[in-house]
Amino acid sequence: MFTITGLKYRSILDIQSLTIDRPVSCITGPSGSGKTTLLRCLNRLCEPDEGVILYNGMDIARTDPVMLRRQIVMLGQSPVLYDGTIGDNLQIGLRFAQKPAASRDRLLEVLAGVGLQKSPDEECQTLSGGERQRLCLARVLLMDAKVYLLDEPSSALDKETERFVIENLASFVRGRGKELILVTHSPEVAGMYPGAQIRLSGGRTEGYGDEQ
Numbered sequence: 110m111f112t113i114t115g116l117k118y119r120s121i122l123d124i125q126s127l128t129i130d131r132p133v134s135c136i137t138g139p140s141g142s143g144k145t146t147l148l149r150c151l152n153r154l155c156e157p158d159e160g161v162i163l164y165n166g167m168d169i170a171r172t173d174p175v176m177l178r179r180q181i182v183m184l185g186q187s188p189v190l191y192d193g194t195i196g197d198n199l200q201i202g203l204r205f206a207q208k209p210a211a212s213r214d215r216l217l218e219v220l221a222g223v224g225l226q227k228s229p230d231e232e233c234q235t236l237s238g239g240e241r242q243r244l245c246l247a248r249v250l251l252m253d254a255k256v257y258l259l260d261e262p263s264s265a266l267d268k269e270t271e272r273f274v275i276e277n278l279a280s281f282v283r284g285r286g287k288e289l290i291l292v293t294h295s296p297e298v299a300g301m302y303p304g305a306q307i308r309l310s311g312g313r314t315e316g317y318g319d320e321q
């Protein structure tokens with residue numbers, strides 16, 4: 110759960126009060142309204158000029174950023190794939206986080222969770238844009254974080270795959286007491302969580318869920 114008070118970041122964000130307390134929340138709003146910036150503030154990739162962000166009651170400004178980002182992981186809009194196999198690309202996030210490597214069964218499980226029916230041994234150079242996006246998503250899910258901040262995770266997917274992936278993500282976080290906050294331009298995705306939309310306009314919140 111995040112509690113945001115008096116948040117200001119440059120001239121981009123000005124949020125007086127916002128509590129994000131649902132298992133799955135969507136940040137929506139026009140291009141340039143500050144959605145990515147808000148997401149980045151939640152794991153200290155952006156440091157606000159003013160205001161306080163509490164995560165489960167803890168002031169994130171007073172938390173070690175590396176420790177914080179182990180619990181609160183972010184997947185940006187243009188994640189990087191490395192040369193090598195699908196398996197290499199899945200394990201690399203764990204290696205960077207100094208976590209033990211995942212078993213082959215676990216790799217297959219996360220790939221299935223994002224609807225990617227590929228072998229971990231396959232090279233990733235030939236993957237399509239939507240397959241690459243899902244591989245990056247699977248890499249982040251392997252991190253076993255408490256909160257997943259996902260910036261347009263389904264932008265390259267067809268509607269059917271999008272629904273499959275987002276529903277799987279939602280049941281993954283709900284089943285394990287985790288949280289998912291995703292930025293989306295997709296009316297279909299936002300429509301799946303009508304009570305949990307944070308609507309941003311010009312860096313200000315227009316409402317969250319039933320608050321409006």
Ligand SMILES: Nc1ncnc2c1ncn2[C@@H]1O[C@H](COP(=O)(O)OP(=O)(O)OP(=O)(O)O)[C@@H](O)[C@H]1O
Nearest residue numbers: 119121138139140141142143144145146147292294
């Ligand atoms: N580090 C920065 N320095 C200056 N301006 C920035 C910085 N980061 C973002 N901006 C500007 O802040 C505004 C909000 O950007 P942001 O990426 O948060 O928007 P967004 O709502 O996620 O947009 P989109 O839907 O197009 O991804 C934009 O006008 C952007 O150009």
